Amino acid sequence: MTKKNSEAWKKKYEESGLRDADFSSISGRLLEPLYTWEDLAGSDPETRLGWPGDYPYTRGVHPSMYRGKLWTMRQFAGMGTPDQTNERYRFLLDKGQTGLSVAFDNPTLYGLDSDHPLAAGEVGKTGVAVDTLADMERLFAGIPLDRVSTSMTINAPAAWIFAMFLANAENHGIPFARLQGTLQNDILKEYIAQKEWIFPPEPHLRLITDLMVFCRDHVPQWNTISISGYHIREAGSTAAQELAFTLADGFCYVEHALKAGMDIDEFAPRLSFFFNSHLDFFEEIAKLRAARRIWARHMKKRYKAKSPRSWLCRFHVQTAGCSLTAQQPEINVVRTALEALAGVLGGCQSLHTNSMDEALALPSEKAVEIALRTQQINAFESGVATVIDPLGGSYYVERLTRDLEEEAERYFKRIDALGGVVRAIEQGFFQREITRAAYEYQMGLSRRKKILVGVNEFVNTGRRLEIPVLEIDESIERDQIRRLAEIKERRDNQAVRGRLEALRKAAAGSENLIPPLLEAARVHAALGEISEALVKVFGEYREQPFY
Amino acid sequence: MAEQRIKVIIAKPGLDGHDRGAKVVARALVEAGMEVVYLGLQQTPESIVRAAVEEDADVVGISILSGAHMTHFRRIKELMDGQGLGDRLLTGGGIIPTKDQAKLKEIGVEKVFGPGDDLQEIIDYIRHWRAAQAR
Numbered sequence: 001m002t003k004k005n006s007e008a009w010k011k012k013y014e015e016s017g018l019r020d021a022d023f024s025s026i027s028g029r030l031l032e033p034l035y036t037w038e039d040l041a042g043s044d045p046e047t048r049l050g051w052p053g054d055y056p057y058t059r060g061v062h063p064s065m066y067r068g069k070l071w072t073m074r075q076f077a078g079m080g081t082p083d084q085t086n087e088r089y090r091f092l093l094d095k096g097q098t099g100l101s102v103a104f105d106n107p108t109l110y111g112l113d114s115d116h117p118l119a120a121g122e123v124g125k126t127g128v129a130v131d132t133l134a135d136m137e138r139l140f141a142g143i144p145l146d147r148v149s150t151s152m153t154i155n156a157p158a159a160w161i162f163a164m165f166l167a168n169a170e171n172h173g174i175p176f177a178r179l180q181g182t183l184q185n186d187i188l189k190e191y192i193a194q195k196e197w198i199f200p201p202e203p204h205l206r207l208i209t210d211l212m213v214f215c216r217d218h219v220p221q222w223n224t225i226s227i228s229g230y231h232i233r234e235a236g237s238t239a240a241q242e243l244a245f246t247l248a249d250g251f252c253y254v255e256h257a258l259k260a261g262m263d264i265d266e267f268a269p270r271l272s273f274f275f276n277s278h279l280d281f282f283e284e285i286a287k288l289r290a291a292r293r294i295w296a297r298h299m300k301k302r303y304k305a306k307s308p309r310s311w312l313c314r315f316h317v318q319t320a321g322c323s324l325t326a327q328q329p330e331i332n333v334v335r336t337a338l339e340a341l342a343g344v345l346g347g348c349q350s351l352h353t354n355s356m357d358e359a360l361a362l363p364s365e366k367a368v369e370i371a372l373r374t375q376q377i378n379a380f381e382s383g384v385a386t387v388i389d390p391l392g393g394s395y396y397v398e399r400l401t402r403d404l405e406e407e408a409e410r411y412f413k414r415i416d417a418l419g420g421v422v423r424a425i426e427q428g429f430f431q432r433e434i435t436r437a438a439y440e441y442q443m444g445l446s447r448r449k450k451i452l453v454g455v456n457e458f459v460n461t462g463r464r465l466e467i468p469v470l471e472i473d474e475s476i477e478r479d480q481i482r483r484l485a486e487i488k489e490r491r492d493n494q495a496v497r498g499r500l501e502a503l504r505k506a507a508a509g510s511e512n513l514i515p516p517l518l519e520a521a522r523v524h525a526a527l528g529e530i531s532e533a534l535v536k537v538f539g540e541y542r543e544q545p546f547y
Numbered sequence: 548m549a550e551q552r553i554k555v556i557i558a559k560p561g562l563d564g565h566d567r568g569a570k571v572v573a574r575a576l577v578e579a580g581m582e583v584v585y586l587g588l589q590q591t592p593e594s595i596v597r598a599a600v601e602e603d604a605d606v607v608g609i610s611i612l613s614g615a616h617m618t619h620f621r622r623i624k625e626l627m628d629g630q631g632l633g634d635r636l637l638t639g640g641g642i643i644p645t646k647d648q649a650k651l652k653e654i655g656v657e658k659v660f661g662p663g664d665d666l667q668e669i670i671d672y673i674r675h676w677r678a679a680q681a682r
Contacts, residue, residue: 106561106562106563106613106615107562109562110562112562117591118561118562118589118591119562120561120615120618121561121614121615121617121618121619122561122562122563122613122614122615122618125613125614125615126612126613126614190564194564195564195565195566195588196562196564234565234567235565235566235567236567236571322567322662324662325662325663326661326662326663327663358642359642359661359662359663360642360644360645360661361614361642361644362614435567435570435571435574438567438570438571439570439571439574439575442571442575442666443575443666445665446575446665446666446667452663454663455663456665469644469646471644471646472614474617543587543588544587545585545586545587545588546585547557547569547570547573547574547583547585
């Protein structure tokens, strides 16, 4: 094989005539028609790829990968009241799901009680409403929290939702040390993409560090933070932006914890990640492989972590909600299957597959079952879980992995030049980069540069296939508000006032806030009451609107 | 005679942080020659209608992916009618089930857009509405 051969092929390729199509990736990356050994020239596979379970972990975080343990099938779920969601969890566990993942409603995500004026119309709509410890108890009723791992998608009020979770475990006699799960607790990506914050960045970062310290000492099996690219991608970023911004957020958390005096090897093993899996199959796989390699290198070389467990980029993957279409919703099953496959080939530790009806509403039971079955087909029928990192060594995948890694490094330099992640957020850097990418993607669809089946091509005109969708009854809001009023009447209100005041004082000082939060949760202080106490000290955050 | 510029308010009511669609639509409308006032996140029906009055907007566009569309659209429509903006166009987009689209029609929100709808379709809808008004 010589250079001459490659030029001869190139000539034939150019003469052979091409389809009238766009040959860039979904992120706008220009792609070669063919990748060859020349693309890997000068790259030593032994050091660049290594072995599964060995630095730099390009090929996976475990030596045996899915032969040892399949990924956890974890469907994100939550709607309506805690009782309704509890019922859905039992349904999913019964169908073979292996972990829980809690979706909270919007008021909860903003740290507001269900009776807050801004909560009107939103209670229980896109997740479950949790106002007090009593709701937490109902949410997990009959579920063995010491045996099932629980992931909670909560960020701004993560510390006090976790306090309620701990108080509930306490009431059931489960020692904190036996609790397993993950708190998303990633506030930086909220400012960047998801937009659910309460305070300015610094107090939120303090709470995150407090939680890391608390969990190190008391809840050692808990993943304290799930550094998330998912929402960055959903907001319209490219694959490289998702990769770079997520890892940059990770570095920022590491630096805050180090500044607070923690030892890197004490907290880094409990950091986990959460990535999107979008439609561009190989680009997604490369992104996930690159994430492991970049994280390992920075943790080892830059932050001097000594424990190999600190070097691991372990991650959850969710298929791309933004790739689902309201048109011909059944075909979303196929999109999700491809995206899930990319997540698996990228070496994820857990996976959520979206349901076909999510461009229309929250998923129905039937749709969720199909989504879970999609994972099971990948795991048990397709054979992809049998061999470790099956695409390792592919000229294309290895080249893309390297390209994405280099792009991410270029972004890290730009972020550093802006003064770090928090300063870059304040300057709107990430937000602008993402908004621009989102617009370019949409224009690509509008101009039919990119094809979406059923949307701008192969459209079924005049016939809109209906699938049954889940409806959240308006009465749920009234019920939830009524229950909150009952709790507020029944609880020891003097104790609540005392503990909220103690919390406020602690916030004004510098002590760890998790113990006073736990104290408040135990006496049924409501989520929004706790937020209010903290806002008095920390203030609120406002974003300058732009487009 | 130059066509008078169409003025559009774009807003995200309630607690929904999904602003990708709102921003993309805002930018597309500007590129189509319209004037856009983007109010941003965490707006209330009151703040949106107040802005519509102050800006003398022709169109109010609401983006909701949180499921609270019925509550917000109903309230915004009431306020608009009460403030003498009954002749302005109220529209929007998000995750809105077909069944609710029919209910929105009943309260005077003729059309809303969803995932996958073309930007040009939104631009054309506003332009046609304007042309019908002028007649």
